Amino acid sequence: MPQFVDDRLNEFLQSDGGSIAHLGPSGSFSHEVCSSISSRVRPEPRRTFGDVIDAVVTQNVDYGLIPIYNTIAGQIIAGWSALLDSGVIAVGAYVHRISLALLAREGATLSTIRRVVSHSAALRQSSHWQRRMLIGAQVSHSTAAGAALVSRTRSRELAAIGSPNLADRYNLSLVAHDIANDVDNETTFLLIQRQNDTAATDNKFQRTSQICCPVSPNVLLSRVAPEGERANERERLRSQISFTCRSGRALEIFLKNEDGSTNETLIHGCSVRTEGRYLGHIPVAATNVDRLYRAFGFQSNFLRDHFLGNIPKDNSYIVIYSRVLQ
Numbered sequence: 001m002p003q004f005v006d007d008r009l010n011e012f013l014q015s016d017g018g019s020i021a022h023l024g025p026s027g028s029f030s031h032e033v034c035s036s037i038s039s040r041v042r043p044e045p046r047r048t049f050g051d052v053i054d055a056v057v058t059q060n061v062d063y064g065l066i067p068i069y070n071t072i073a074g075q076i077i078a079g080w081s082a083l084l085d086s087g088v089i090a091v092g093a094y095v096h097r098i099s100l101a102l103l104a105r106e107g108a109t110l111s112t113i114r115r116v117v118s119h120s121a122a123l124r125q126s127s128h129w130q131r132r133m134l135i136g137a138q139v140s141h142s143t144a145a146g147a148a149l150v151s152r153t154r155s156r157e158l159a160a161i162g163s164p165n166l167a168d169r170y171n172l173s174l175v176a177h178d179i180a181n182d183v184d185n186e187t188t189f190l191l192i193q194r195q196n197d198t199a200a201t202d203n204k205f206q207r208t209s210q211i212c213c214p215v216s217p218n219v220l221l222s223r224v225a226p227e228g229e230r231a232n233e234r235e236r237l238r239s240q241i242s243f244t245c246r247s248g249r250a251l252e253i254f255l256k257n258e259d260g261s262t263n264e265t266l267i268h269g270c271s272v273r274t275e276g277r278y279l280g281h282i283p284v285a286a287t288n289v290d291r292l293y294r295a296f297g298f299q300s301n302f303l304r305d306h307f308l309g310n311i312p313k314d315n316s317y318i319v320i321y322s323r324v325l326q
């Protein structure tokens with residue numbers, strides 16, 4: 001069952017459906033997400049994330065779906081770049097399990113395959129396997145576009161990396177299963193809509209504050225649990241944060257007022273300093289904002305307890321992404 005940030009939207013999609021532009025062609029992970037939402041949803045494949053946003057903005061579709069975060073590959077920069085400053089609003093989030101398989105033409109085996117083709121995010125998710133196999137990589141617009149390419153070639157040297165479901169769809173054979181670096185591989189997708197359309201499904205999309213999310217683990221730890229304070233809690237957070245940082249997940253949160261000034265009192269006495277690069281922003285429905293943060297990989301409620309507890313739940317927020325700071 002899809003988990004949207006806003007449960008009402010989830011119910012709405014299941015009863016009324018709608019068209020969702022997504023990265024295609026059929027069989028991509030984005031397509032899998034659309035199909036799993038409801039049989040009433042009409043998936044509308046597009047070639048690039050930019051095309052998905054265009055379809056939403058030009059009112060060709062009701063919604064768009066953009067992947068933004070993967071537990072192995074980290075932030076999906078192409079997804080964010082398409083979203084930022086595009087004037088769309090994120091109305092939901094969905095976490096999808098990613099299972100990566102190797103698919104090739106009939107007769108191909110691990111010993112005939114020299115090169116793989118896939119979406120750049122899927123290539124990063126399976127980098128260990130590629131290195132072990134001493135295999136070359138080629139980027140395609142999506143995992144399904146890679147499978148379509150392999151099915152058109154006669155070569156037994158080229159294979160695609162993507163969902164095992166691509167085998168039937170593109171008449172390919174499954175050469176290997178579970179080739180991701182980590183079997184617990186999940187991607188977070190945002191469901192987006194034109195700003196004005198959201199009034200129809202929810203009238204609480206007026207933004208009052210912003211939440212910015214650059215990444216800086218040590219700074220995050222010092223703000224969440226300053227030295228000398230609550231030693232046990234600090235230890236617990238340190239292990240969580242270093243874990244999330246190793247997998248590129250830690251987020252640093254800033255709150256901004258509409259005029260761009262930061263509101264330090266909201267952050268429990270932690271000093272606020274903007275680090276990282278401001279890239280732009282998108283509005284996010286706040287009915288369940290802590291769930292969105294869990295979708296980014298946080299395993300506890302510490303963000304909510306430390307940062308979000310003071311925010312009135314009726315408001316909406318803006319997630320601002322900045323680059324990962326190492």
Ligand SMILES: O=C(O)C(=O)C[C@]1(C(=O)O)C=C[C@@H](O)C=C1
Pocket residue numbers: 023027028029030031067070076079098119121122141142143144187
């Ligand atoms: O190529 C696809 O199948 C997509 O839907 C894109 C995408 C991504 O951009 O992250 C989606 C999920 C997986 O992480 C790999 C690829």
